[in-house]
Amino acid sequence: MRYIEPHAHMVSRVTDDYVDMAAAGCAAVCEPAFWAGFDRSSPQGFYDYFCQISDYEPKRAAKFGLPHFCWLCINPKEAEDVNLAKEVVGLIPQFLDRPNVLGIGEIGLNKNSRNELKVLEMHVDLAARHNQLILVHTPHLEDKLKGTRLTLDVLKADARIKPERVIIDHVEEHTVKMVLDAGHWAGMTLYPESKCSRPRAIDILDVYGTERLWMNSACDWGVSIPLSVPYTALEMRRRGWTEEAIDQVIYWNPAKFMSQCAKFRLA
Amino acid sequence: MTKQQVLDLYFLDARSKLIDLAAFLDRMERAGGEADFRHPALLQAAAELGRPGAGRAKNVLLVLSDPTTEPIPTAPGKGASGAWPGEELRGS
Numbered sequence A: 001m002r003y004i005e006p007h008a009h010m011v012s013r014v015t016d017d018y019v020d021m022a023a024a025g026c027a028a029v030c031e032p033a034f035w036a037g038f039d040r041s042s043p044q045g046f047y048d049y050f051c052q053i054s055d056y057e058p059k060r061a062a063k064f065g066l067p068h069f070c071w072l073c074i075n076p077k078e079a080e081d082v083n084l085a086k087e088v089v090g091l092i093p094q095f096l097d098r099p100n101v102l103g104i105g106e107i108g109l110n111k112n113s114r115n116e117l118k119v120l121e122m123h124v125d126l127a128a129r130h131n132q133l134i135l136v137h138t139p140h141l142e143d144k145l146k147g148t149r150l151t152l153d154v155l156k157a158d159a160r161i162k163p164e165r166v167i168i169d170h171v172e173e174h175t176v177k178m179v180l181d182a183g184h185w186a187g188m189t190l191y192p193e194s195k196c197s198r199p200r201a202i203d204i205l206d207v208y209g210t211e212r213l214w215m216n217s218a219c220d221w222g223v224s225i226p227l228s229v230p231y232t233a234l235e236m237r238r239r240g241w242t243e244e245a246i247d248q249v250i251y252w253n254p255a256k257f258m259s260q261c262a263k264f265r266l267a
Numbered sequence B: 001m002t003k004q005q006v007l008d009l010y011f012l013d014a015r016s017k018l019i020d021l022a023a024f025l026d027r028m029e030r031a032g033g034e035a036d037f038r039h040p041a042l043l044q045a046a047a048e049l050g051r052p053g054a055g056r057a058k059n060v061l062l063v064l065s066d067p068t069t070e071p072i073p074t075a076p077g078k079g080a081s082g083a084w085p086g087e088e089l090r091g092s
Ligand SMILES: [Zn+2]
Pocket: A007, A009, A032, A034, A106, A137, A218
């Protein structure tokens, strides 16, 4: 089996997780910028974090033969402070030429507030000006439906954004259709307690097909499982999926989306 | 997959989750104090299981979602509770 982990927060994982992922057939790992579990006190904190995921983390992954890519932004959980967000967004362009940077993400909404929306628009503008791919986080639990709708409105309102260059992550049964109908890619996050379980993610593939859908573990410092994607592939086998169809979902689909950035290369 | 295959693969798991849900509701009955909006929201969502048609997971999620469309003035915090408290309880 081979697969791509398109969404993992490896800065919060131990090196043993890289070993396990490489042993399970991981061919590349992609790390969107996210919340550290606490608010950073200054733009400098983000600068250091961007250095970490664009310089240090690829070296750590390379020790196990894993290409590592990243996405940059100020995440939605720290987007209530618009002035801080402006400063952080101003730091990003100097990193965009780094060899492992794929685009702007994971941007989006958390509580669906006006300031979060402003910061989302700021990021979409940044991506459009620099012709970057976009990776969108959608809110948790009761806020996901509304946040997904608001996000789709923002993307639709900017004529420079090509829908197929945007992946909207953490979709579930009530949001996947609107994302695919808008022409975007959709990501399913395999979490033990929230977002999608393995059987539900496979159900969504059964119902909506395998085009423009990917699966990720979104493993971070919370309750999450770095090998969720290959475990789900095992369950797909038990449900009668062919090896080719599984390979399409867990390897070729993320490869196809991310290859829209010329810097995405598999070893 | 056939219905038989789905049953063979998932029946015991679904059975166990259903009993867990029932036990949770019993635990709520026994517990002291007052429940908040999450308890009635879960009961309302559970009623979706009895409806015919293949949109149950989606409908459960919809019952537990904020149905409004306007952004809120300010984020009250970072977390989410899993059910929508309603306009008046949201805090902003
Ligand atoms: Zn994430």
